[in-house]
Amino acid sequence: MWDFETDPAYQEQLAWVDEFVRTEVEPLDLVLGDPYDKSDERARRLVRPLQQQVRDRGLWAAHLEPELGGQGYGQVRLALLNELLGRSRWAPSVFGCQAPDSGNAEILARFGTPEQRSRFLQPLLDGEISSCYSMTEPLAGADPTLFTTRAVRDGDDWVIDGEKWFSSNARHAAFMIVMVVTNPEVDPHHGMSMFIVPAATPGLEIVRDAGVGTESPEHSSHAYLRYDGVRVPADHLLGDEGAAFAIAQTRLGGGRIHHGMRTIAQMRRAFDLMLERAVSRTTRSGRLADMQSTQDKIAESWIDIEQFRLLLLRTAWLIDRHQDYRAVRKDIAAVKVAMPRVYRDVVQRSMQLHGALGISNEMPFAAMMVDAQVMAIADGPTEVHRQTLARQLLRDVAPGEPRFGSGHLPTRTEAARAHIAARLERDIAAFQ
Template sequence: MAWDFSTEPEFEEQLEWMRGFVRDEIIPLETVRLDAHAFARATDPLKEEVKKRGLWAAHLPPELGGGGFGQVKLGLMHEILGQCGYAPPVFGNNAPDSGNAELLAVGATEEQKQKWMYPLLDGKLRSAFSMTEPGAGADPTLLSTRAVRDGDDWVINGHKWFTSNASVADFLIVMAVTDPDAHPRRRASMFVVPADTPGVHILRDIPTMADPEAHEARPGGHAEIEYEDVRIPADNLVGEPGEGFVLAQKRLGPGRIHHCMRWLGQSKRAFDMLCERAVSRYTHGSVLADKQMVQDWVASSAAEMQAARLMTLHAAWKIDTDGVAGARNEIAMIKFWGASVLYNVIDRAIQVHGSLGYTTDLPLESMYRAARAARIYDGPDEVHKATVARRILRAYEPREVPTEHVPTRREAAKQKFAALLDQSS
């Protein structure tokens, strides 16, 4: 089987333009703290430039306004965008909007697309994905939020949290149980819920390690929400009843490719800082680059990043060739491997900077705090590892355990040597 990650020269030119654009126009925005209004004013002109280049909402097929690039090319693009948290919104593919657009693209009716998806793609609406619950954790089969049919409506009641962007969203895609007696993976369904629907109570943006001062005005917060007798039209059901789990998997598969490639972009930025510090900082008789411990950090980081990059591109290629279902193991492996690489590289970069790396004078400390969450969201590492192990082990059959004593290699050798002595005598 041949693996082909090659891209055309024309696309390479687009990537080179993106590198310069992110470096010169977007990363400088990190020097100021922007609320939602200021962020829009600062980035609206940049979004227009992206649209002129044909790179807006590139994750979608051309008929929906995207580039139809496929996952390998999208991965290479996200590697560049991952350098800065402000870059994905400027390119129209920031989470959760990008995943929600993909979900609506495969599950929504034409009327739903016109009302919600196309305005979302144009940047006229913001969205949120409301699945996670305090009691369910990483097991969506334990969801307790209920949606009950009542005439021409659905009525939703439940408690969600870590609904990213909810405090600034125009609509939410809510996953709720519609048939509690069905198979665990057929219990839930997806619904579009306008954020101003009566009964949608956004309690707070949860302060986190990455953003300990979270508040409602800050874009990208993770909201805690109570749904209290939220009544929506039956037409707001996405797909068919019981398809919530299937739609969530279709949404999460490609999304994990994008996550992992963005992590590589962030890792590369930290790695560059590590190397620049190593060749610049003089201490104990030489620059840090001459110290074997630092050389180990550089070599280990480079190898881990290269492994993560190849694994992620291979998973992207598998999706392009075999679909999400055919790449389940590869997607799960890059999730836990990529998260650990991101964390390790940033940690080494902080260490080589010493006390400076611990300060907010450099972006490393905020990168480090954000990186810790990578091992939790979209499924904790342990769940992905267990899933991969179970799938691999299915291909093996247990050997029969012998009831009689089987000689060890040492015992067998002794027996063979004793037999040779008997023959010689």
């Protein structure tokens, strides 16, 4: 049965979140710094009471299972929640579901030992520390089959050497989860492993922090990391040796859909500003809202957002139904492909309608445009997901007749006539 309604109890929670984020959390974006900087005591004093309110409502770390302090919400409920949280850069931290910590928490919960969960996961869930996911490399990008960072067993330790690129949040992280080659003799899908590396480990160096777009150096937080003889105990191996690829796919499948959820909030923000500008601004010819070009922008934007939202919610529903990201691989890829395009188009239309104000740093559109491009790169570039989607769609298609194919009208007409003639013969025989 199809149902496009949210159950009343959860809808009441969403209504509370909507008001809470709007009145208590969004103002933090304008007066506080980096949500991942746990050394900022002023920010922590302001945020802790808000986090307690979220806990009191039973919404803290809602993506995790109840035994870890979450609600075990499925992807549909998380989608509805995150399209509200996505309005604010502080909201995910207030609700205990900020990336990359949320994905790192998920794999620690699934694959970590009791000792690893106690030392690294619990402080992360409590909001006391931040973490980093250290995967991509300078020459390999996001393709794990080209990774060269190695870990070699040395007695009771593993020694890691190599470089990682765009390791988000490393400057504030208490630990990194790093993906490295441990057995180059087998195929990459079985020769890579994941390790937990505490930030203070000797040999771990932040070469520099890269910024996104026009971010200033003090706000740049995507690290170029060097692992130079970084030695970690054997018990810092996360999951089984050689299992990193499967662990990464588990993490990234959820991460890709969560990016889409939060991006919807930014699309709606740009769209709402477009509507406001249209009815507020007047030219010699009348209101912007009365011009056909403006109406085109508004109509196309609404359609784009609603189409993307339905695709995303359907994908979330399929994940909940199958409980297997691999079974929904093409749908997740489609979300990943559509997301940056819709985001960019809606923001560009709103920016254009705002004129010079729109391209200034007094409005959010320039940052949104950069963020849209980030969404085209993060968790795998759009081109890779297009290939994934196409291959999945082609995989089970049976070849047709090579000359004219199954849509050839003369061939179909001949077959239809033969089919109808056979039916007539059967009907005649039945009455004789």
